[in-house]
Amino acid sequence: MKNKILESPLTETALLIMLAMYKPNHGYGVMQFVEEKTNGRVIFGPGTLYGAINNLEKKKWITLCEVTESERKKEFVITELGKKQVEAELERMKEVYKLGMEITSIGGMSNDQEI
Numbered sequence: 001m002k003n004k005i006l007e008s009p010l011t012e013t014a015l016l017i018m019l020a021m022y023k024p025n026h027g028y029g030v031m032q033f034v035e036e037k038t039n040g041r042v043i044f045g046p047g048t049l050y051g052a053i054n055n056l057e058k059k060k061w062i063t064l065c066e067v068t069e070s071e072r073k074k075e076f077v078i079t080e081l082g083k084k085q086v087e088a089e090l091e092r093m094k095e096v097y098k099l100g101m102e103i104t105s106i107g108g109m110s111n112d113q114e115i
Helices: 012-020 027-037 046-058 080-103
Strands: 062-064 076-078
Touching (some): 012 027, 012 046, 012 080, 027 046, 046 062, 046 076
């Protein structure tokens, strides 16, 4: 692989949450983003979401935005370290996708062709 992945592979949950946080976002906003962008295929429960947010924050892949007294919801945003992790994961996924397309009938290779 050209770029060494910092920690790989990311879970789909972590990747989707970090993508949702390229702009400051709160938990409910992340839930809405993910459900919309996956056409309802992925719906997070609060326990899954907030557990993942805590883990991502501990890894310093997301950070809490400055919260004013008038704001009741905590918003998080992806860090530069988190962005590097997402980019590395997307590169890894691209390589896996390319290999899959080369091998399967979807990519034009029949089952009787050799790898």
